Amino acid sequence: MRLGVTMFATDLAMPVHELARAAEERGFDSLYVPEHTHIPVSRRTPYPGGGELPEEYRRTLDPLVALSYAAAVTGNLRVGTGILLAAQRDPIVTAKALASLDHLSGGRLVVGVGFGWNVEEIENHGVPYGRRREVARRNVLAMQALWRDEVAVVEGVEPSWSWPKPHRMPPVYLGGAPGPKLFAQVAEYADGWMPIGGHGIKAALPALREACEKAGRPQACEVIPFGTRPTRDKLDYYASLGITQVVATLPSGPADVVLPLLDEYAALL
Template identity: 80%
Template sequence: MRLGVTMFATDTSMPIAELARAAEERGFDSLYVPEHTHIPVSRRTPPAAGQDELPEEYKRTLDPLVALSFAAAATRRLRVGTGILLAAQRDPIVTAKAIATLDHLSGGRVVVGVGFGWNVEEIENHGVPYGRRREVARRNVLAMQALWRDDVAAFDGFEPSWCWPKPQNGPPVYVGGAAGPKLFAHVAEYAKGWMPIGGSGIRAALPVLREACEKAERPMAEVIPFGTRPTREKLDYFAGLGIEEAVATLPSGPADTVLPILDDYARLI
């Protein structure tokens, strides 16, 4: 079982390069960071996790690709990933170039977790109607994959084009979100796997995911429980389901808060 970690990287949290080095030194496989481009102060949308108030780190989140460049530069083998990239809120040509550049400079260590977003006003500020966010995210990911894959890439929205560098390993794309046929259709079409938050309900969801993959005539998608609070029993349970990687959540805080928890998780590796 490979174990990675995720933290809201902000301007007040433990510096991302220091966290990356600490994770690699302790044997972790990967480091993921989330994305929020901004948080409109109107707060029309309640927090996704049900809090009374949105936690401070949502307002202060670093750009994930810039942050991960520091993480990659500070390490040698640690995989660096977005968990998650808000694909509907990004220009696909610019983002494809940035991800491919990070992958090239890191020696092929990039993983792209993508999602659709939950903050209505944040999404709308990018000119995307909330009800179309899945459609726009799908289009943007497919466009990026064409740019990564093809020597002369063409897609609806841009003419046949050259775009280098090409990522070394894809890069692999994972879709985050709640289980269901709609989400699993996205996974089956254009992703290597599914990133469920936490890990509850995975056993019941696996047959639905397998059915979606069979319908798409592709291998079964990988599953990476994301943002979990790991225990030996939980990791053994995941392994029994055929899961090979989990990502543990860390608090967004200074080193003296983060490192003791990182040490506790490291005992599970």
């Protein structure tokens, strides 16, 4: 079982490069950071967890800049977006940045992609909330073409060169609640599913596997429980389902808050 960690990287939290070094020293497999481009102050969209929106949502660093710092001070730690809001990004610019990060890190990038929950944040990017999945799909497919092809053919763009190419095709995992729409997209263009927490995975696995097999991509049904609070029993349970990697959640706080929990998780390795 490979164990990674995720933390909201902010201007107030433990510096991401220090966390990366600490995680690698303790034997963790990966470090993921989330993305919010901004949070409109109207707060028309309720926080999905209920109650007040946590402070870290207002203060997130750009994930690709943060991960470049993490990759630069480590040698084996995989670095990932957890998650990248693909519908809110220009795919040509983002493909270049992600390819550069993977190239410079020697192939350590993982791209977790989500569709977003904050209506006004998404719509500020010119994307209607109801089309966010469609736009995210289009953008990821465009990025994959730019990573893969010598001359990339992308919808709405002239056939184009784009270098550097990534060290290898970065794996893409889709976040979101289980269901036919999500699993159809996983089966079409992703490498697996990244559910938050982990509740309900066992019940959802047959539908995910069926969708991937129907699409002729059975290898795409990898599952990475994300943002969970791991215990030995929980990790053993995931292993019994065939899951080989889990991402544990860390608080967005200073080192004296983060490191004791990192040590607690390290004892499970």
